[in-house]
Amino acid sequence: MEFTVGITGASGAIYAQRTLIHLAASAVVDRINLIISGSAETVARAELAVDLRGIDRAGVNRWLGLPADSQLIQLNRLDNMAARPSSGSHQQEGMVIVPCSMATLGVIEALVDHLVFRILDHLGVPHSGATRWKGLPEQELEATAPKD
């Protein structure tokens, strides 16, 4: 099973670490897409004294106590809209945002293109961020169809 974990800049960075550790320990999870916001890095530094800025997979593995060569966690940059979980055709089981800041929860305008929202959209979770293009509504398709 594949999941995405988004870490945003709310208090409770320890819950992100524990969620990742528990998911990684699950026998049914074979891929975790990890997205870390810039504010999440700041909070993790303040709360856990851990430096997540520019962290690579080996660093994440160290942080979570996983084997150095573990491929389980796939890091995705927050602005990488070409990342695998960003694709509408990409199958995954779900997404966890932990901890979730009010800024992310409330969807401020500047975060509309946030990868987190795009994945929520693909998973069909209602949110007030930018929504994916779903094609023309049925009535408009009928109205524009050639008449014979």
Ligand SMILES: Cc1cc2nc3c(=O)[nH]c(=O)nc-3n(C[C@H](O)[C@H](O)[C@H](O)COP(=O)(O)O)c2cc1C
């Ligand atoms: C140490 C620290 C703790 C914070 N705790 C919270 C919090 O508990 N809840 C919250 O909504 N924002 C909190 N913030 C503010 C958010 O990090 C800020 O609103 C940020 O823009 C959120 O961006 P993001 O959603 O992209 O991570 C905290 C910031 C810092 C530096």
